[in-house]
Amino acid sequence: MANVRLTNIRKSFNKTEVLHGISLDIASGEFISLLGASGCGKTTLLRMVAGLETVSAGNVEIDNRDVTELPPEQRDIAMMFQSYALLPHLSVAENVRFPLRMRGIGNRDEQQEKVKAALETVQLGHLGERKPRQLSGGQQQRVALARAIVSTPKVLLLDEPLSNLDARLREDMQVELIEIHQRLKLTTIFVTHDQEEALSLSDRIVLLNAGKIEQQGTPDEIYNQPATGFASNFIGSANLVPAEIIDGANGPVAKFADGQLLSLDAQEKTRGAATIALRQEDLTLSAKGSGPKARVRTRVFLGARNRYVMTLAGHPLRALTANDLEFADGQDVVLSIDPARIRVIRD
Numbered sequence: 001m002a003n004v005r006l007t008n009i010r011k012s013f014n015k016t017e018v019l020h021g022i023s024l025d026i027a028s029g030e031f032i033s034l035l036g037a038s039g040c041g042k043t044t045l046l047r048m049v050a051g052l053e054t055v056s057a058g059n060v061e062i063d064n065r066d067v068t069e070l071p072p073e074q075r076d077i078a079m080m081f082q083s084y085a086l087l088p089h090l091s092v093a094e095n096v097r098f099p100l101r102m103r104g105i106g107n108r109d110e111q112q113e114k115v116k117a118a119l120e121t122v123q124l125g126h127l128g129e130r131k132p133r134q135l136s137g138g139q140q141q142r143v144a145l146a147r148a149i150v151s152t153p154k155v156l157l158l159d160e161p162l163s164n165l166d167a168r169l170r171e172d173m174q175v176e177l178i179e180i181h182q183r184l185k186l187t188t189i190f191v192t193h194d195q196e197e198a199l200s201l202s203d204r205i206v207l208l209n210a211g212k213i214e215q216q217g218t219p220d221e222i223y224n225q226p227a228t229g230f231a232s233n234f235i236g237s238a239n240l241v242p243a244e245i246i247d248g249a250n251g252p253v254a255k256f257a258d259g260q261l262l263s264l265d266a267q268e269k270t271r272g273a274a275t276i277a278l279r280q281e282d283l284t285l286s287a288k289g290s291g292p293k294a295r296v297r298t299r300v301f302l303g304a305r306n307r308y309v310m311t312l313a314g315h316p317l318r319a320l321t322a323n324d325l326e327f328a329d330g331q332d333v334v335l336s337i338d339p340a341r342i343r344v345i346r347d
């Protein structure tokens, strides 16, 4: 287990810069997620930690050692890819043993001990003799994970390792990853575009946007205190509505383009043009009462809940509600929200 330090990392492909100076300190034993939309540079950054991609500028340190110029096999890392690439002609146990053989770690008996332990960690101790094609997709993914952890690398790099799994298996594997991390305490860098996965697995989330770090923090901080409009929208898909922040009779209020007012937290300091971030799950809808009104455009049935798509001051607004609430298309509904849950982002 080791710390990882990235200092001012830049990467250009054919003169186009895709990573614009990333600096990041990852503590020994930390589980960190690189979260961001497709194309923001997550995989490129991970590959540079692995040594599979050169850096255009900056430094990579692992365990307080500069590895920027070292090839992957000298970095003491293991990487698991989205396509887990098992060798079809080798048994499960031989697949897991492969990195030990490549790196000449231990003799045959020691290698087999390690393989057994790794397969037991992913609960596949009984399937070592099978060939990969005789396993389900989820089991194959576990074999790939066993192969990644078998050499107890200093750093474990995971590139969207769960993205090929169906929803149920994915949840099971998430729990398994959490348990494996608790047991082995490997420094782990996990790439994902799935915010829920990042929130549920990580000690810390690094949100990337177009080759830069947009925000980093614990899942709680990232979810509850998004620092920018991008972060609010990306995590928890908040509604973003422009407004003017003014002093009302009882404290600050947001005034929307159509003149409607929404009370803000008494502590809110911003005044003037801003964007209001309203989480779908924080909005309460009612047929009567005081507060800004939104017009229902459509209702999406989600089983236990409904999603209402509405219009507020000319902007789309979505809310999640319990499904015993029914509003008709075209109806005006009153919005209420705990002022402490409203985020004001200065324009």
Ligand SMILES: Nc1ncnc2c1ncn2[C@@H]1O[C@H](COP(=O)(O)OP(=O)(O)OP(=O)(O)O)[C@@H](O)[C@H]1O
Pocket: 013, 014, 018, 036, 037, 038, 039, 040, 041, 042, 043, 044, 045, 193
């Ligand atoms: N080998 C390459 N040659 C040229 N451009 C590349 C190369 N690899 C990546 N890029 C570009 O660099 C940018 C970042 O790509 P990267 O794969 O790191 O993004 P990502 O966030 O991992 O996306 P995804 O979630 O879709 O995998 C993209 O614009 C991509 O087109």
